[in-house]
Amino acid sequence: GPKVLQIPSHQIIDMGQMVTLNCDPVSNHLYFYWYKQILGQQMEFLVNFYNGKVMEKSKLFKDQFSVERPDGSYFTLKIQPTALEDSAVYFCASSFPGGASNERLFFGHGTKLSVL
Amino acid sequence: QQQVRQSPQSLTVWEGETAILNCSYEDSTFNYFPWYQQFPGEGPALLISISSVSDKKEDGRFTIFFNKREKKLSLHITDSQPGDSATYFCAASASWGNEKITFGAGTKLTIKP
Numbered sequence: 001g002p003k004v005l006q007i008p009s010h011q012i013i014d015m016g017q018m019v020t021l022n023c024d025p026v027s028n029h030l031y032f033y034w035y036k037q038i039l040g041q042q043m044e045f046l047v048n049f050y051n052g053k054v055m056e057k058s059k060l061f062k063d064q065f066s067v068e069r070p071d072g073s074y075f076t077l078k079i080q081p082t083a084l085e086d087s088a089v090y091f092c093a094s095s096f097p098g099g100a101s102n103e104r105l106f107f108g109h110g111t112k113l114s115v116l
Numbered sequence: 117q118q119q120v121r122q123s124p125q126s127l128t129v130w131e132g133e134t135a136i137l138n139c140s141y142e143d144s145t146f147n148y149f150p151w152y153q154q155f156p157g158e159g160p161a162l163l164i165s166i167s168s169v170s171d172k173k174e175d176g177r178f179t180i181f182f183n184k185r186e187k188k189l190s191l192h193i194t195d196s197q198p199g200d201s202a203t204y205f206c207a208a209s210a211s212w213g214n215e216k217i218t219f220g221a222g223t224k225l226t227i228k229p
Contacts, residue, residue: 004159033216035219040222041221041222042220043160043207045217045219048216056216058216091159093159104162105150105162107159107160107161108159109159110159
């Protein structure tokens with residue numbers, strides 16, 4: 001089936017540094033999402049993105065967070081500066097608008113971020 | 117305040133039995149309820165979903181029962197197999213479109229052979 005690829009699978013950085021998480025969504029999808037999951041627990045919505053704009057963001061999407069997808073390349077989540085509480089697995093997802101398939105969010109395998 | 121609640125937190129059943137996972141929600145505008153299956157080290161994958169206009173959705177060994185009045189739903193897995201061992205997330209959304217999906221905390225299901 002369709003694949004969402006996330007790069008890297010694991011990132012270890014020092015607190016205060018900048019990190020960029022990369023997502024290669026399904027090729028014809030137009031909506032993109034980031035979710036945060038701590039210790040295999042609840043998936044928490046961070047942000048969704050469409051047509052170059054943030055559509056909705058949650059309280060977890062702090063000012064230090066930003067997203068973009070320049071020229072149809074990777075959909076990225078940047079955290080600058082990072083904090084200890086940012087340690088989690090970050091999942092990217094994408095979906096296609098309209099039709100029967102719009103109910104499906106396809107998730108990547110996640111990037112495990114460890115902030116030391 | 118959790119908008120989607122799941123119980124139990126963990127569940128163990130024997131192979132061949134029926135596993136029942138419960139879910140309830142708060143927001144009356146939710147009208148689409150997907151269930152996701154997640155294996156360790158992987159992202160969640162859509163297993164089965166239901167809209168609020170239906171009270172039952174079946175796909176093979178997986179069935180969703182939905183009670184709109186009580187804002188409750190449940191996932192039944194019949195003839196459970198060891199390969200069904202995973203974490204199951206109940207989720208909800210306010211439309212069929214591209215609104216965000218709100219997840220419950222998950223039920224970790226273990227099937228004993």
